Amino acid sequence: xxxxxxxxxxxxxxxxxxxxxxxxxxxxxxxxxxxxxxxxxxxxxxxxxxxxxxxxxxxxxxxxxxxxxxxxxxxxxxxxxxxxxxxxxxxxxxxxxxxxxxxxxxxxxxxxxxxxxxxxxxxxxxxxxxxxxxxxxxxxxxxxxxxxxxxxxxxxxxxxxxxxxxxxxxxxxxxxxxxxxxxxxxxxxxxxxxxxxxxxxxxxxxxxxxxxxxxxxxxxxxxxxxxxxxxxxxxxxxxxxxxxxxxxxxxxxxxxxxxxxxxxxxxxxxxxxxxxxxxxxxxxxxxxxxxxxxxxxxxxxxxxxxxxxxxxxxxxxxxxxxxxxxxxxxxxxxxxxxxxxxxxxxxxxxxxxxxxxxxxxxxxxxxxxxxxxxxxxxxxxxxxxxxxxxxxxxxxxxxxxxxxxxxxxxxxxxxxxxxxxxxxxxxxxxxxxxxxxxxxxxxxxxxxxxxxxxxxxxxxxxxxxxxxxxxxxxxxxxxxxxxxxxxxxxxxxxxxxxxxxxxxxxxxxxxxxxxxxxxxxxxxxxxxxxxxxxxxxxxxxxxxxxxxxxxxxxxxxxxxxxxxxxxxxxxxxxxxxxxxxxxxxxxxxxxxxxxxxxxxxxxxxxxxxxxxxxxxxxxxxxxxxxxxxxxxxxxxxxxxxxxxxxxxxxxxxxxxxxxxxxxxxxxxxxxxxxxxxxxxxxxxxxxxxxxxxxxxxxxxxxxxxxxxxxxxxxxxxxxxxxxxxxxxxxxxxxxxxxxxxxxxxxxxxxxxxxxxxxxxxxxxxxxxxxxxxxxxxxxxxxxxxxxxxxxxxxxxxxxxxxxxxxxxxxxxxxxxxxxxxxxxxxxxxxxxxxxxxxxxxxxxxxxxxxxxxxxxxxxxxxxxxxxxxxxxxxxxxxxxxxxxxxxxxxxxxxxxxxxxxxxxxxxxxxxxxxxxxxxxxxxxxxxxxxxxxxxxxxxxxxxxxxxxxxxxxxxxxxxxxxxxxxxx
Numbered sequence: 016x017x018x019x020x021x022x023x024x025x026x027x028x029x030x031x032x033x034x035x036x037x038x039x040x041x042x043x044x045x046x047x048x049x050x051x052x053x054x055x056x057x058x059x060x061x062x063x064x065x066x067x068x069x070x071x072x073x074x075x076x077x078x079x080x081x082x083x084x085x086x087x088x089x090x091x092x093x094x095x096x097x098x099x100x101x102x103x104x105x106x107x108x109x110x111x112x113x114x115x116x117x118x119x120x121x122x123x124x125x126x127x128x129x130x131x132x133x134x135x136x137x138x139x140x141x142x143x144x145x146x147x148x149x150x151x152x153x154x155x156x157x158x159x160x161x162x163x164x165x166x167x168x169x170x171x172x173x174x175x176x177x178x179x180x181x182x183x184x185x186x187x188x189x190x191x192x193x194x195x196x197x198x199x200x201x202x203x204x205x206x207x208x209x210x211x212x213x214x215x216x217x218x219x220x221x222x223x224x225x226x227x228x229x230x231x232x233x234x235x236x237x238x239x240x241x242x243x244x245x246x247x248x249x250x251x252x253x254x255x256x257x258x259x260x261x262x263x264x265x266x267x268x269x270x271x272x273x274x275x276x277x278x279x280x281x282x283x284x285x286x287x288x289x290x291x292x293x294x295x296x297x298x299x300x301x302x303x304x305x306x307x308x309x310x311x312x313x314x315x316x317x318x319x320x321x322x323x324x325x326x327x328x329x330x331x332x333x334x335x336x337x338x339x340x341x342x343x344x345x346x347x348x349x350x351x352x353x354x355x356x357x358x359x360x361x362x363x364x365x366x367x368x369x370x371x372x373x374x375x376x377x378x379x380x381x382x383x384x385x386x387x388x389x390x391x392x393x394x395x396x397x398x399x400x401x402x403x404x405x406x407x408x409x410x411x412x413x414x415x416x417x418x419x420x421x422x423x424x425x426x427x428x429x430x431x432x433x434x435x436x437x438x439x440x441x442x443x444x445x446x447x448x449x450x451x452x453x454x455x456x457x458x459x460x461x462x463x464x465x466x467x468x469x470x471x472x473x474x475x476x477x478x479x480x481x482x483x484x485x486x487x488x489x490x491x492x493x494x495x496x497x498x499x500x501x502x503x504x505x506x507x508x509x510x511x512x513x514x515x516x517x518x519x520x521x522x523x524x525x526x527x528x529x530x531x532x533x534x535x536x537x538x539x540x541x542x543x544x545x546x547x548x549x550x551x552x553x554x555x556x557x558x559x560x561x562x563x564x565x566x567x568x569x570x571x572x573x574x575x576x577x578x579x580x581x582x583x584x585x586x587x588x589x590x591x592x593x594x595x596x597x598x599x600x601x602x603x604x605x606x607x608x609x610x611x612x613x614x615x616x617x618x619x620x621x622x623x624x625x626x627x628x629x630x631x632x633x634x635x636x637x638x639x640x641x642x643x644x645x646x647x648x649x650x651x652x653x654x655x656x657x658x659x660x661x662x663x664x665x666x667x668x669x670x671x672x673x674x675x676x677x678x679x680x681x682x683x684x685x686x687x688x689x690x691x692x693x694x695x696x697x698x699x700x701x702x703x704x705x706x707x708x709x710x711x712x713x714x715x716x717x718x719x720x721x722x723x724x725x726x727x728x729x730x731x732x733x734x735x736x737x738x739x740x741x742x743x744x745x746x747x748x749x750x751x752x753x754x755x756x757x758x759x760x761x762x763x764x765x766x767x768x769x770x771x772x773x774x775x776x777x778x779x780x781x782x783x784x785x786x787x788x789x790x791x792x793x794x795x796x797x798x799x800x801x802x803x804x805x806x807x808x809x810x811x812x813x814x815x816x817x818x819x820x821x822x823x824x825x826x827x828x829x830x831x832x833x834x835x836x837x838x839x840x841x842x843x844x845x846x847x848x849x850x851x852x853x854x855x856x857x858x859x860x861x862x863x864x865x866x867x868x869x870x871x872x873x874x875x876x877x878x879x880x881x882x883x884x885x886x887x888x889x890x891x892x893x894x895x896x897x898x899x900x901x902x903x904x905x906x907x908x909x910x911x912x913x914x915x916x917x918x919x920x921x922x923x924x925x926x927x928x929x930x931x932x933x934x935x936x937x938x939x940x941x942x943x944x945x946x947x948x949x950x951x952x953x954x955x956x957x958x959x960x961x962x963x964x965x966x967x968x969x970x971x972x973x974x975x976x977x978x979x980x981x982x983x
Contacts (some may be wrong), residue, residue: 035948041833048795068656083953087251087851087855087954088106091247092130093123093249093254095128096119097253097917100116101256102258105117113265120271123254126241127244128241130624131240134239139161149555160558162243165233166233171751176796179406180287181289181406181593183408186404190402190414194419194705197370198372198374199372201378203482206439207384210322210868211384213388215266216274216942217263219629220256220258221942223255223256223308224251226304227242227245230242234297234958235300243484250953258305259304259305263309266395267395267749270393270399272305273401275296275400276297276403276405276497276785277403277404278294278404279293279294281293294404296423298421298423305591306396308427309426313385314330316333317429318648320526322383322436323432324436326443327435327453329456329797330431331432332736338530338649340530340581341700343452343459343646347497347534351502355463355497356497358461358495358496359468359494360471361457361458361459362475363490364456364479365487367456368420368456370483370485372434373397375482375483376420376431378434379436380433381947383433396769396826397417399415401414402416402421434483435453435964438482439451441474442475442478445957450877459527463748464496465509468509482649488515491511491516492516493508493516494795495536504520509575521533522536522537523536544589545597547576547591550592551595551596553567553570553571554600560603560604560780561778562780564624567600570631571728579637583698586633590629591877593628593629600617604624604792605788605793606791606793607793609798611760618748618751618769620747620751621747622766622774623751623764625777626697626892628746633707634706635707635743636705636739637737638738639742640700640703642721643715643738646731659699659701660681660701668692674717681715682705682707682714687692711742725741725745736843762893763794763933764797765895765896766894766898767935769937770937770938770939772963776963776964782960782964783967783968784971785970786971787971791967794970794971799974800978801825802821803826816831816833817833827974828970828973829891829979834976838971841965842890845930845932845965846863846980848873848961848962849874853877853950856949857877857878857879861873862874862877866913866916867912867913868916869912870912871909872884872975873887875887876913882923882924884926884945885914885926885927885928886928886930887927888932889930892933893933897934899937899941903931903939905929906929907929928945932946932966933966934970936966937963
């Protein structure tokens with residue numbers, strides 16, 4: 016059953032019901048609209064009340080299928096295929112076994128589509144148009160966000176993407192030409208011997224599960240199955256690992272995986288020119304999982320063996336974009352400070368990914384020493400590959416892909432940088448300074464003279480031509496800066512095969528890896544306004560509240576990190592963005608303004624919401640970026656960083672600094688040699704790091720291996736990728752601890768912080784109604800309107816229903832005798848969950864039956880082998896962890912004699928299990944010992960979510976009934 020509730024802003028939200036066998040909505044009844052039924056409620060708190068929602072049409076139903084697919088023994092219907100795949104793997108390799116495997120994969124794929132209830136898909140030949148979605152339609156945009164977060168956010172920010180209007184026959188003709196076989200000069204690839212090949216042994220389930228978890232739930236292939244579907248169908252990836260390993264063993268993929276659909280994404284320029292549309296390949300998710308696992312191994316092999324030029328940063332696990340931008344800015348800075356000439360050219364490779372010949376990919380693999388097995392696996396991926404192209408007018412026929420790589424394939428980017436690496440190495444040569452900055456097909460040439468740059472441009476053209484790639488002079492640009500007087504830009508023309516490159520003038524900028532680069536350029540103020548606008552658009556969108564928070568965390572906040580690394584805006588600007596977004600975020604959580612900020616910005620590990628503080632992040636990014644330069648695997652970058660930091664320190668203290676003094680400078684030290692020193696007034700990555708380190712209390716040590724220390728945690732070269740995360744998490748935990756220490760708003764949060772399951776719904780709203788979301792955050796901070804909820808509230812503080820002297824939240828949801836039946840229903844829902852989980856492994860000896868001489872009635876007595884478990888559920892109020900411990904102690908004392916009697920009667924061990932869930936959804940970590948015995952790990956995770964959400968749901972209904980007098 017899925018419900019709809021209208022919010023005060025006329026938004027509509029889908030409400031996910033935990034489980035149909037345990038949760039049934041009551042018949043709608045009119046709620047009281049006047050405040051007389053709920054004395055003590057302020058006008059601005061009316062959003063906690065509201066008319067019961069109308070039911071949605073069944074066709075619009077959305078239920079999280081995980082609650083129905085996953086069984087207590089950790090299996091789903093898909094696991095029926097596991098034994099069949101294992102049997103095939105045990106047989107010797109043969110064409111007949113491979114054919115049976117392919118048929119079984121097709122059968123499993125079809126069964127998966129049935130299990131997740133995918134609609135029947137047409138072949139899509141008639142039209143390439145997707146159904147238009149209005150971002151103002153709450154139901155539609157929320158549904159889209161569950162399927163494809165990236166597209167939903169793009170729709171909110173910029174509307175539906177433009178469709179290519181070029182006629183289908185012309186599109187087909189174009190791509191038949193582009194994907195036609197092409198050749199290259201393989202002599203450009205130097206042979207390297209002596210390397211161990213790329214490992215091609217079987218994957219472990221953990222490897223496949225980790226890779227699956229990293230995929231964003233974007234558009235699926237022609238089977239319609241998304242990564243989310245596979246995660247639900249095979250949580251531990253036991254079946255998927257069998258499939259992946261079978262493909263790896265045979266170094267082949269099923270024929271259906273080689274077919275893709277290509278969609279065109281508009282870039283810029285004339286829309287009738289198909290060269291201005293980026294082709295993105297949509298392949299089956301099972302295929303991308305397989306090549307994603309292989310890509311992980313290839314990445315590790317490339318970095319471990321230092322296969323590629325260090326000037327290439329694309330598709331590799333490093334902060335390449337920041338390093339390249341910093342390096343380029345250093346080049347331009349040296350022109351000014353060393354009275355030298357520096358010349359730069361940005362080169363554009365025409366359709367680089369689509370034009371790279373397949374022989375170049377094979378030659379790159381073969382010459383690098385990756386191994387014959389890896390080469391065979393890659394060759395099979397492209398052998399027989401085809402794609403249709405989707406445009407506004409429909410779909411082309413399948414077109415053989417005999418040239419280029421598949422954009423959107425996890426492996427293709429790595430293959431491309433391997434193929435282009437000889438050109439990058441040629442341009443860099445043996446120079447100690449950077450001569451080329453490469454990020455995949457983005458090439459930036461750097462030279463000390465006009466002649467040198469022209470030679471480099473010619474060499475790039477010649478090398479790329481050998482690979483079958485061409486440069487587009489119309490999209491290339493150049494910059495010549497002279498540090499000699501008059502300092503500035505020189506109007507020098509550079510040629511590409513006789514065609515001039517566009518020269519940048521003073522004040523003009525080229526966009527290089529997301530940064531504006533030029534001479535005397537000023538960051539446009541519109542950029543900051545655009546950042547604020549993006550945040551507000553998401554925060555005010557028609558997404559469900561948990562989706563809005565997830566969108567901010569996933570897309571908005573990470574998008575600011577690159578600008579923070581580059582120091583484009585000062586900390587005060589980021590603080591302004593925080594102050595503008597904060598009220599919107601509080602509205603999303605339905606929190607009043609007096610709600611503690613620590614709840615928003617504290618750690619999710621301690622029951623808080625984990626929102627980023629941009630002003631704080633700008634400081635952390637400054638420290639992190641400086642440290643990454645010091646510890647860069649690119650030796651040229653690391654050496655230049657050490658030299659530059661020393662230069663900046665020298666200007667500050669007017670003498671040659673020691674390595675200790677450089678570390679003290681970066682630590683923000685103001686004593687000693689820094690007491691009388693004044694700043695130079697010139698901002699740099701090091702001055703920003705100094706100021707940020709001082710505010711964050713970060714200490715630098717450059718004696719020996721560079722390291723930074725924050726709050727006692729020392730981070731060296733091996734932790735270079737964890738610096739930003741570590742500092743941010745430490746600051747979040749401090750805020751959470753400060754909240755927990757508060758006498759009023761921190762009481763329930765202490766219980767929530769004890770286990771991650773207590774806040775499981777923060778990201779996806781699993782099993783959570785919108786009405787529950789509006790209630791739970793206020794309730795956990797004790798900010799719900801009640802007569803006795805605040806010590807300073809004047810007037811009658813008695814319970815409006817039973818007359819108890821203080822109408823507190825704990826009284827209403829746990830102790831008011833008027834709601835005894837509802838308390839029992841909440842309790843029984845948890846008992847039913849336990850019984851269901853025990854159904855496959857336990858014998859139920861009794862359920863709510865009088866036992867022993869005392870006639871006690873434990874909720875369940877379960878037997879498994881030589882062990883008996885006396886299980887009794889209790890739902891205390893979330894009033895610090897001591898309340899949970901006290902409740903457990905009462906249960907243990909109460910059933911101790913019964914435990915002894917049962918152990919003697921059955922001649923086995925017996926134990927009392929107090930099973931505790933707080934009334935506000937706090938999961939007691941002490942339950943987990945029994946959960947490990949009760950069911951599988953995956954089902955235990957599901958059961959925790961269901962128990963928490965159902966408890967919150969019923970508690971909310973009790974509270975609203977108390978206020979309104981209307982049964983919910």
